[in-house]
Amino acid sequence: MFWKTVYQTSGRLSSRSPVSNCPELATTTRRRSGRSRISKLIRFEPLCRDVVMTSLEQPIHEILNQMETAWNRSDSASFAALFAEDATLIQIFGGQLDGRAAIEGSHRVIFDTIYKGSHASFQVQSIRFLRPDVAVVFTRARVKFQENNQPRELETRPTMVVVNERDQWQIVAFQNTRISEMPSAAQAAARLAK
Numbered sequence: 001m002f003w004k005t006v007y008q009t010s011g012r013l014s015s016r017s018p019v020s021n022c023p024e025l026a027t028t029t030r031r032r033s034g035r036s037r038i039s040k041l042i043r044f045e046p047l048c049r050d051v052v053m054t055s056l057e058q059p060i061h062e063i064l065n066q067m068e069t070a071w072n073r074s075d076s077a078s079f080a081a082l083f084a085e086d087a088t089l090i091q092i093f094g095g096q097l098d099g100r101a102a103i104e105g106s107h108r109v110i111f112d113t114i115y116k117g118s119h120a121s122f123q124v125q126s127i128r129f130l131r132p133d134v135a136v137v138f139t140r141a142r143v144k145f146q147e148n149n150q151p152r153e154l155e156t157r158p159t160m161v162v163v164n165e166r167d168q169w170q171i172v173a174f175q176n177t178r179i180s181e182m183p184s185a186a187q188a189a190a191r192l193a194k
Contacts, residue, residue: 057127059169060137060162064122071120071143074111080104084163084170092156092178118145122158133164141176155179 053061063082070078080103083089089097089106097103111118125138137160144153161173 056129056132056135057124059164060127060135061124063162063169063171064124064137064139068120068122071111071118074116076104076108076111079107082171083174084165084172087170087172087174089174090176092154092176114147115143115145118143120144125157135162136160137162 067079067082070076070082080100083100083103085100086098087100087103089103091097091106097106120141120143123140125140127138128136130136139158139160141156141158142153143156144151146152156176156178158174158176160171160175162169163172
């Protein structure tokens with residue numbers, strides 16, 4: 001059984017509570033003072049996985065929200081500001097960008113050319129904290145754009161390492177992997193036989 005510390009407060013569940021959409025997971029206990037509080041241990045259930053977010057995870061989700069907003073505004077400066085000054089970004093085709101300035105410059109070019117007018121969405125799949133100030137973030141991204149006046153869609157699985165320094169979370173490493181259709185076992189065997 002996997003348990004995770006999620007929420008603790010005096011009083012009742014509020015609409016701002018991370019567990020308010022899953023009240024069956026929260027239990028109420030009474031203290032000697034007579035005031036109730038919500039237990040801080042809840043069981044992770046698949047139905048509520050998207051609802052439950054710790055206070056450590058919230059700023060990381062915010063980075064993804066800011067990244068999405070910057071992309072959809074074609075704002076390369078705001079996009080790059082989410083990265084540490086010495087960050088490394090690996091592009092979907094393997095190109096490497098070292099430093100915030102290179103990340104900003106590269107995105108300025110793609111926002112003005114191949115991804116002009118594109119729309120991106122980013123979603124956190126999971127977060128693994130190595131320490132309270134360092135996390136590996138597994139995400140999914142989808143970019144809708146036009147190519148030769150035809151609508152196109154690109155799906156990727158970015159993996160990020162984020163670090164909290166001086167109360168600011170920043171991306172220090174970003175690896176973007178394109179999701180492509182996998183060949184069937186027969187197709188793969190035929191390719192290997194050639």
